[in-house]
Amino acid sequence: MAxxxxxxxxxxKRTQKSIKNxxxxxxxxxxxxxxxxxxxxxxxxxxxxTFYLHYxxxxxxxxxxxxxxxxxLFIGVGKQLRRETRKLRVDIYGAASVIKMGIKTxxxxxxxxxxxxxxxxxxxxxxxxxxxxxxxxDLISSDIDGISExxxxxxxxxxCGIIKYQVTHESSNIADEAYRFAEIHFGGLIExxxxxxxxxxxx
Numbered sequence: 001m002a003x004x005x006x007x008x009x010x011x012x013k014r015t016q017k018s019i020k021n022x023x024x025x026x027x028x029x030x031x032x033x034x035x036x037x038x039x040x041x042x043x044x045x046x047x048x049x050t051f052y053l054h055y056x057x058x059x060x061x062x063x064x065x066x067x068x069x070x071x072x073l074f075i076g077v078g079k080q081l082r083r084e085t086r087k088l089r090v091d092i093y094g095a096a097s098v099i100k101m102g103i104k105t106x107x108x109x110x111x112x113x114x115x116x117x118x119x120x121x122x123x124x125x126x127x128x129x130x131x132x133x134x135x136x137x138d139l140i141s142s143d144i145d146g147i148s149e150x151x152x153x154x155x156x157x158x159x160c161g162i163i164k165y166q167v168t169h170e171s172s173n174i175a176d177e178a179y180r181f182a183e184i185h186f187g188g189l190i191e192x193x194x195x196x197x198x199x200x201x202x203x
Contacts, residue, residue: 016054018044023061024115032062032119066116066125069109074132076105099159106163113167122164129163130156 022043026035035058041051055061077098106113116125133156 012054015044015046015050018046019051019054019061020065020112023058023065024111027115027119032058062116062124065112066128069112069116069125070128070132072109073102073105073129074136077102077136099162102159102163103166106166110167113163117164118168126160126164129160133159 019040022040026039026043030039037048037051037058040058041048055064116122137152137155
């Protein structure tokens, strides 16, 4: 399905886009549990054989969509995190810049996030987001060394909450609001954790 240079054929991209768009529409209309492959192929105006060239079933489709969204998100966030960690510590402004990059990336796929985080697919996407956030935090492990599992879960759950709120609420400046909240909330938290770490080293 890919060319020799590694790029995906445009026809494949168009077919997968049609399948995904049909999938999103049907989730909103019927809910994931009530969708069949037949529903998807009829809405996308493709044959069942064409569908099965790309996906095994609707569960495979959902899983691959979630993987693609999370991969795209954390490619961008990971690059920003690496830029910040080169400064030897992640401060409030560094944390905010990482969050801003994440918000920008999510906005590019806002509709997919909105549909999936408002449906029965939300558990799978949320789980994959949590796993991705944990891996991203590993990149700054030196700055959060010694953080408790409780605090780590608090950070991860809070970020997932911001993402869901961002994509499920219509507002012309929702991205700015989410960014400001994240900057204050998580920037302050990181600063407090670093202060706690410094105090521990002094004792």
